[in-house]
Amino acid sequence: MKVTINDVAKLAGVSMKTVSRVINKEPSVRKKTYDIVMNAVKELNYQPNIAARNLAGTSSFAVGLVYDNPNAYYVIDMQNGVLSRCKEEGYELVIHPCSYSDDNMQEEFVTMIKRSRLAGLVLTPPLSEQQAIIDMLDEIGIQYVRLLSGRAQETENSSNCIFVDDFAASHEITEHLISLGHKKIGFVLGDKEHKSTSERLAGYRQALQDHNVAYNEQLIYEGSYSFESGVLGAQSLLKDNNQNNITAILGGNDEVAAGALFAARLMNIDIPAQLSITGFEDSPFSRQTWPKLTTAHQANNVISEHAARLLFTKTRGSRSQDRDIITTFTPSLVIRQSTGAAADNS
Amino acid sequence: MKVTINDVAKLAGVSMKTVSRVINKEPSVRKKTYDIVMNAVKELNYQPNIAARNLAGTSSFAVGLVYDNPNAYYVIDMQNGVLSRCKEEGYELVIHPCSYSDDNMQEEFVTMIKRSRLAGLVLTPPLSEQQAIIDMLDEIGIQYVRLLSGRAQETENSSNCIFVDDFAASHEITEHLISLGHKKIGFVLGDKEHKSTSERLAGYRQALQDHNVAYNEQLIYEGSYSFESGVLGAQSLLKDNNQNNITAILGGNDEVAAGALFAARLMNIDIPAQLSITGFEDSPFSRQTWPKLTTAHQANNVISEHAARLLFTKTRGSRSQDRDIITTFTPSLVIRQSTGAAADNS
DNA sequence: TAGATGATTGACAGCGTTGTCATTTTAACT
DNA sequence: AGTTAAAATGACAACGCTGTCAATCATCTA
Structure with missing residues (x-):
């Protein structure tokens, strides 16, 4: 019933070590041998026993995905991709x-790595941005890949990083708004500890500058990545009967934008006729509002x-080499119904 | 550096098999021996090697969590609990x-189970409700626990089920609305394939009956568990200037309720002054609306x-016995701001 | 107190791979 | 062809634990 490496070896007429070489894609196996073995593997529908591999090998056949993120959609997407x-x-x-x-987070973390003898780790923000964690992993000597907001050229030792160019995304969104005639553009920022927050702010500022639109600190609300923060941020930016004549608001992410949109409704502000709102990430949040959010699509x-x-x-x-790896992702603008021509609020 | 079972055995002055017995909580180990071994385990900070246990034992030290659910919050909660x-x-x-x-879902499923030689499975709805899947698992002979909507007494072979009493939850929510004076209570149902949908509907009907409120089929909208469905459902129920004089709407879950709430706002209906809205589950959705949703708390x-x-x-x-297992959970009413006294819509 | 019974413990052989190192085969030279 | 180096393959011992079954110990019975 259970097919082992020996069965394959017998059928292929080689030693089990050679079969091992083939399934591990090790070099120095003749093409002909390789084919014979692979045929045997297929014929028997051989599945290597993970436990045995883990026990015998130097590292296990498992990788870890580490996250500290309240955004369930984000986490699920990350899981599914890696999975x-x-x-x-x-x-x-x-x-x-x-x-x-959490105090014993580091400890638990190390325990997990050692216990499972993980082959490597995928680190998501904001943990991937923590130098203390990186140092710890380097000390342990485990392989890892970091997901970061930013661009490779600005990051030292970027060979094990995947970048999301939030700067560019924010730049594009802002330009979109500017092209619609918006000049007074508010921004409800996410958590300031997150790199994505500063990247998105920087992209916004750059776009303003590129189009000779003045940057006004009063249009910036320092919030966090939550619906609630979006509500509060929008209320703050639009207070006193919108004294700053804001015609558009960037939400730090879709959740924030959804909150901002909600706040606008509470104030009887019509979207997008009176106010345009945008998000980031194109998460389900951006489709669960009415109107749906213009955002920057990011395929997590x-x-x-x-x-x-x-x-x-x-x-x-x-x-095994993989030459098709994309290491920098640039979210792309998705225009929906939450943005429109700038209202004349003057 | 690496502590094995042999090191523990030596330190404790017993055979490694006895150490194995202790860490596996097998019976027939003398209390004294047990203590000696446990001390050695602690002193050396021994961690059994999972791979070795998996290889040597008859089943692996891993359980699977199976889900087919678009609700990210739900999935994450499930994961964290099991984890x-x-x-x-x-x-x-x-x-x-x-x-x-998915066509090859069954196949993949079986492959996963066999590959990892899983010790058992936790099945979440709606997969846990599929007889075909249950039959398949019985055939394979793997242990599993099903999460179901309903009550034990109505389910045959309920010994491996955990129940969520949606009937009771719905009954309680409906009673809450009735106590606020509501008589015309709409219901935007979730997917009809889900058991939770029929349970929630049944609880609602029972509550109406208990309080001599007439059941009106026209107040029921058959939708699905999505925000969008909530929007459409509310619009449908409230159409033609709310001809049915609905004063409250139950959302099939929080997401649906959030959609209904949004639709109500679009129609300039004040919540809760003109319309009360409730959800189920107490997911983050219920706190990301304005006003926040009255719902039934369910600690997934x-x-x-x-x-x-x-x-x-x-x-x-x-x-190892665990006598503290709760097998039936009854969500409890959480009253927030989305419900209030019935409006006089007549 | 001997013998019986059951509870406790131990010896040892796998589990199905991979790593090491020795051996054989092939290719590349004089 | 003869020699040598390199490439390809194989033999075999781990890896760290659990299952099996035999051996020992403690307790109880007559």
Whole structure:
């Protein structure tokens, strides 16, 4: 019933070690031998036993996904992306939700890594931005890939990073608004500890500058990545009967934008006739509002899949190469109904 | 550096088999021996090697969590609950998102189970309600625990089920509305394939009957568990200037309720002055609306943790008993700002 | 107190791979 | 062809634990 490497070896007429070489894509196996073995593998529908591989090998066939993120959609997308790659490579995925603020987080973290003898880790923001964590991992000597907001050229040692160019995304969104005639554009920022927040702010400022629109600090609300913050931010920006004549608001992400949109409705502001609102990420949030949000599409499942790819080239680097890895993702503008021509609020 | 079972055995002055017995909580180990071994375990900070246990044992130290659910919050809660229990028991968690409509879902499913030689499965709705899947699992002979909407007494072979009493929850919510004076209560149902939908409807009907409120089919909208459906459902129920004089709407879940709430706003209906709206589950959705939703609190992470507990008593049943397992959960009413006294719409 | 019974413990052989190192085959030279 | 280096393959011992079954110990019975 259970097919082992020996069965394959017998059928192929080679030693089990050679079969091992084939399934691990090790070099120095003759093409002919390789084919014979692969045929035997297919004929018997052989599936390597993960436990045995883990026990015998130097590192296990499992990678970890580490996150500390309240955004469930984000997490699920990340999981699915990494998982799909893991399946292809025959690896298992160990998910590790954690809380950076938790005291014994580091300890638990290390325990998990050692216990499972993980082959590598995928780190998502904001944990991926924590130098303390990076240092710890370097010390342990485990492979990892970081998901970061930003661009490679500005990051030292970017060879194990996947970037999301929030600067460009924000720039594009802002330009979109400017092209619609908006000049007074508010911004409800996300958590200031997140790199994405500063990147998005920078892209916004650059776009303003590129189009000779004055930057006004009063149009910036320092919030966090939550619906609630979006509500509060919009209320703050639009207070006193919109004294700043704001005609558009960027939400730090879709959730924030949804909150801002909600706040606008409470104030009887028509979207987009009186006010345009945009988000980031194109998460389900952006489609659960009315009108739907103009946003910057960010395929988190694809991004995380590439993070996994990159990780696999590092762990089994010499064995299988993957030349199709995208290391920088630029979210693309998705125009929906929450943006329109600037109202004349003067 | 690496502590093995042999090191513990030496330190404790027993055979490694006895150490194995202790860490597996097998019976027939003398209390004294047990203590000696446990001390050695602690002193050396011994962590059993999962891979070795998986290889040597008859089943692996991993359980699977299977889901086909678009609700990210739900999934994350489920994961975290099961995961927390797994950590305590020293098991790993294999997550298995899948799509029931997918053709090779069954095949993939079986492959996963066999590949990882899973000790057991936790099945979430709606997969847990599929007889075909249950039959398949019985045939394979794997342990599993089903999360179901309903009550034990109505379910045959309920020993491996964890119930969420949606009937009671719906009954309570409906009573809450009735107590506020509502008589014309609309209901935007979730997917009709889900058991929770019929349970919630039944609870609603029972509450109406208990309080001599007439049941009116026209107040029922058959939708699905999505924001969009909530919008459409509310619009449908309130159409023609609310000809049915509806003063309250139950959303099939929080997401639906959020959609209904949004639709009401679009129609310039004041919540809760003119219309009360309720949800189910107390998911983040219910707190991301304005006003926040009255709903039925359902601690999915706790529920899934108990599912895992139940599973563990089944897999290692004879070894460690867990008498604290709750097998039926009844969501409890959480009153927030989306419900109020019935408006006089007549 | 001997013998019987059951509870407790131990010896040892796998589990199905991979790593190491030795051996054989092939290719590339004089 | 003869020699040598490199490439390809194989033999075999781990890896760290659990299952099996035999051996020992404690307790109880007559």
